[in-house]
Amino acid sequence: MTRPTSRDVAQAAGVSQATVSLVLADKWRGRVSERTAESVRRSARELGYRPNLAARNLRLGSTRTALLVVPALTNEFFARVYTGAAKVAAEHGFGVVLYPSPDGTGPARDPFASARAALDGVIASSMAAGALEAIRGEDLPLVMLDSDPATVGPAHVNLDMADGMRQVAHHLLALGHRRFLHLASAVDSWTFEVRARTLEQVLGQVEGATLTTVAEQLSVEAGRVAAETALAGLHPRPTAVICDDDILAAGACKAARRLGLRLPQDVSVTGFDDLTLATAVEPELTTVQLPAEQVGEHGMKALLALLEGRPWNAGNLPVQLAVRGSTGPATP
Structure with missing residues (x-):
């Protein structure tokens, strides 16, 4: 199939090629009418016309x-x-x-x-x-x-976000954890949807595993309040808190301490991103390293x-779980 040209667009819109160039370069104001500009844009869309970027740069x-x-x-x-x-x-x-x-x-x-x-x-x-x-x-x-x-x-x-969450889940499962709290991001974003979906899939295949998900805004305080409420209100209490972000994880660590829980003896906490914050907290945070x-x-x-x-054509960039002091064996 022949690729449409600016001449084709000009003919379809009933204007000159110069007008097409002005409109598609967004330099038409004061030179042609809004109606003419819309006609050119519509014709370009209908024809599937895409400017030759190399030629455009040479001209403009x-x-x-x-x-x-x-x-x-x-x-x-x-x-x-x-x-x-x-x-x-x-x-x-x-x-x-x-x-x-x-x-x-x-x-x-x-x-x-x-x-x-x-x-x-x-x-x-x-x-x-x-x-x-x-x-x-x-x-x-x-x-x-x-x-x-x-x-x-x-x-x-x-990034291979799905693999990152799989690494988190398998790490905690290997430590004997079966009761999980997912402190999820409330941001409507594909990257967080992937994390939630993957976690549900992995834990759904493990007999006896339970998962409670709480979505919250990305802040330490919001994470603290959500984690504190969930850890105090769920019975039996989750033994591991999986967070969509290191910021939420920092809030979860604060919540555990306010409830008198030890990390990782009473509850394990994981993050995602490996921000500077991850090694500033104590114990240091087990988290997924993202090569930003x-x-x-x-x-x-x-x-x-x-x-x-x-x-x-580039595949997903690999990610790696950094295991630190915030995770340990599950306790009954």
Whole structure:
């Protein structure tokens, strides 16, 4: 099948190729009407037209700038992702602008008058592809990190979150634990859905294993309150608390101490991410190490591949359980 060209779009919309170029480069305001611009965009969508990025850069000039969109700056993970992306970008003469979305994982607002005119591409971490529509429009290259591969296509970089949760579950099962509390993140995100689903699948295959799940916001205080309530209210009490994040795990550790429980003799606690916090608590936290910088590095490499018209085929990045003092054998 012949790939549609800008001439095809121009003919379908009844305008010149120059007008098509202006509209798709988002430089039409003050030159053509809103009605004409919408007609061009509609024709491009219907034809499945995608601009030739290499030719576009030759005509319009490349900004050599990428935007990294994250849902928050309160989590150290995203800072590490930025570090990795910026490192690879610098090696190729690119810059990376970090943008914490004001609406978290929800639809992100365009931080510029027009991102499509100011950027060469977008990298987004731990968000849904649909949340980037206002920024990228229809033609700005997009790479998704830690996102549902079923909805974002081939240009994505994921960690093996499912394997990370399997490692946590198998570690605790080997220590004799059968009563589990899952302190889950209340954030509506694919990465947390994978963790919850995997944990349920693994424990569902173990005779005698029980699982109680409590979802809470990602903060130490929220984790403390939720864990304290659950540990005090469940009978028999869970012997292990599996947390979606090290921040929640720190709250669970505080809850155990306030209830007079010893870690790990009375209750074991695990985290996820291996933030600096994981080795700042006592005992140090058993947690899943996520190579966040590698995520950023691969994300930038994937964007460069898109810009150069090369395919991107990279499997999930492996993760590793770091066993520390917060887990131990189960007690009756």
